[in-house]
Amino acid sequence: xxxxxxxxxxxxxxxEHITTALNCLTPFGxxxxxxxxxxxxxxxxxxxxxxxxxxxxxxxxxxxxxxxYNPPNNDPDAHHKVCVKIHHILDSVSVASRDKDDIVxxxxxxxxxxxxxxxxxxxxxxxxxxxxxTYLVKEWDSTGLELQADAVTMECILRGEVFYNALQDMKEIxxxxxxxxxxxxxxxxxxxxxVSRSQLGLSKxxxxxxxxxxxxxxxxxxxxxxxxxxxxxIGIFDFSTLDKIRSxxxxxxxxxxxxxxxxxxxxxxxSQTDDFIYGNVKKxxxxxxxxxxxxxxxxxxxVIDVAILEKARLDDSDLTDVRLLMDAGERRQKxxxxxxxxxxxxxxxxxxxxxxxxxxxxxxxxxxxxADTTDAETEEYVPATNDIPLFF
Numbered sequence: 363x364x365x366x367x368x369x370x371x372x373x374x375x376x377x378e379h380i381t382t383a384l385n386c387l388t389p390f391g392x393x394x395x396x397x398x399x400x401x402x403x404x405x406x407x408x409x410x411x412x413x414x415x416x417x418x419x420x421x422x423x424x425x426x427x428x429x430x431y432n433p434p435n436n437d438p439d440a441h442h443k444v445c446v447k448i449h450h451i452l453d454s455v456s457v458a459s460r461d462k463d464d465i466v467x468x469x470x471x472x473x474x475x476x477x478x479x480x481x482x483x484x485x486x487x488x489x490x491x492x493x494x495x496t497y498l499v500k501e502w503d504s505t506g507l508e509l510q511a512d513a514v515t516m517e518c519i520l521r522g523e524v525f526y527n528a529l530q531d532m533k534e535i536x537x538x539x540x541x542x543x544x545x546x547x548x549x550x551x552x553x554x555x556x557v558s559r560s561q562l563g564l565s566k567x568x569x570x571x572x573x574x575x576x577x578x579x580x581x582x583x584x585x586x587x588x589x590x591x592x593x594x595x596i597g598i599f600d601f602s603t604l605d606k607i608r609s610x611x612x613x614x615x616x617x618x619x620x621x622x623x624x625x626x627x628x629x630x631x632x633s634q635t636d637d638f639i640y641g642n643v644k645k646x647x648x649x650x651x652x653x654x655x656x657x658x659x660x661x662x663x664x665v666i667d668v669a670i671l672e673k674a675r676l677d678d679s680d681l682t683d684v685r686l687l688m689d690a691g692e693r694r695q696k697x698x699x700x701x702x703x704x705x706x707x708x709x710x711x712x713x714x715x716x717x718x719x720x721x722x723x724x725x726x727x728x729x730x731x732x733a734d735t736t737d738a739e740t741e742e743y744v745p746a747t748n749d750i751p752l753f754f
Contacts, residue, residue: 369433369442370400372426373469376657377459379425380468382613383633383664384452386419389606396448397502398479400472401441402431407448408502415603415670416507417610424661427467444472444496446479454492458483472496507669509620509628515584516544516595516621518554519577520569522614522631528556528567529608536560537601539673541684542621544581545594552579557684558601564687577616584623596684597621600673607631610666625672633664 374380387396390409399406404423410416423429433440458466464485471480478493532540541557543566554576557566569576583590610631611617618630 367432368430368471369474370431370472371469372405372423372429373467374426375465375467376425377455377466377468379657380421381452381456381459383419383421384448384455386610386613386664386666387417387448388452389609390415390417392449392452393447395445396451398444398446399441399502400431400444402438404429405470409448410503410507411603411606413506413671414600415606415668416504417606418667419610420665420667422662422665424658442472442474443502444479446494446496450494451479451481454481454483458490504669506671507626509626509669510622510624513587513623514620515582515587515623516542516580516597516619517582518544518579518619520554520617520619521575521577522611522617522633524569524575525617526608526611526614528569529605529611531567532556532558532601533605533608535562535565540599540601540604541680542597542599542619542627543594543684543688544579546579546581546589546591548591552576553688554579555688557687564683566687587623594685594688595621596676596681597625597627598673598676598680599627599670603673604670607668607670610668613664614666615663625675627670627672629666629668629670631664631666631668632662633666634662 384407387407387409390411394409397408399408402423404425405421407419407421408417433442455468458468464487467484469480469482469484471482472478477496479496481492481494483490483492535558537558537560539559541559543553543555543557545553547553552571554569554571555566556569557564571579581590581593581595582588583593607629610629613633614631615634616632618632619627620630621627
């Protein structure tokens, strides 16, 4: 029931996709308000918790079969804001998306200030209309939660699946405080780790550093902001706050982490449709149920921006503990990634490489196999009993 004369109207049949995307907002409070920003490019859903963490989720106009936004005076830079309860919209869309026997078309509609936000669900038999109360909101205040782009001390790009598994393992061991440890080596060996402080004490997860997983890691001096090597960057975050991004990271193809000198970490998440996860199953864009419209090839996927403030400035004792933990591991093992331009004859020791078939956990991953073998060496490799590459 697309209304081209309304201020805003958009129709889609990809309800399962929208449900999965909106579920990324639920860790920020299921019964709290969400700010919806409507413009020509699509919909933005924004939430903020106590000036410590904020999230903005973008759904591009290409996700919708039809999309119409008619601002006053046809202003190309215009936008409208409206506040609704996120669980109201999510519950309605979730129920409608459960119908596996028929295609359900959902239309979002809004006529501006003083009007309700409307959802209309239509299938081959019935039409349902739901109206949600709306109200005015203050301007979106991002003070203190904006990354200073010219004062970045760390930047990295890694695969979302690996980062999700690391956060999941952190949760399972009861992490209270999470330290982010990053160091770029002059020899090309990069190291990214999550260090947990819990009732178990300090423990760490070394993220695989192969280029296919840790695509980029750069560290910058905190004064000159020039690229530096062999100098670690350490950030501390309350894990209950950091864990709010786990649902978002779960559907991510790639994650961009950037940390500035003021202790703010920006997490940019891109979820391409080829890697989208519905429930506990990963599906491609070609795996839609029979008869449902496929996602447009122009649709970029779900884009999520999160800003997180550090818990506090690190004490010297905390820095010492983390560095001792990381240094102890470095003396016992080499990173799993070695540059390809090593001189001939130098061996590469592999720690643990992440593959989906290994069950997901980064704490208890696969075997630690050495690549320093020759054709003459046919003996079966037996790992040392004290070889604990990712957690101790």
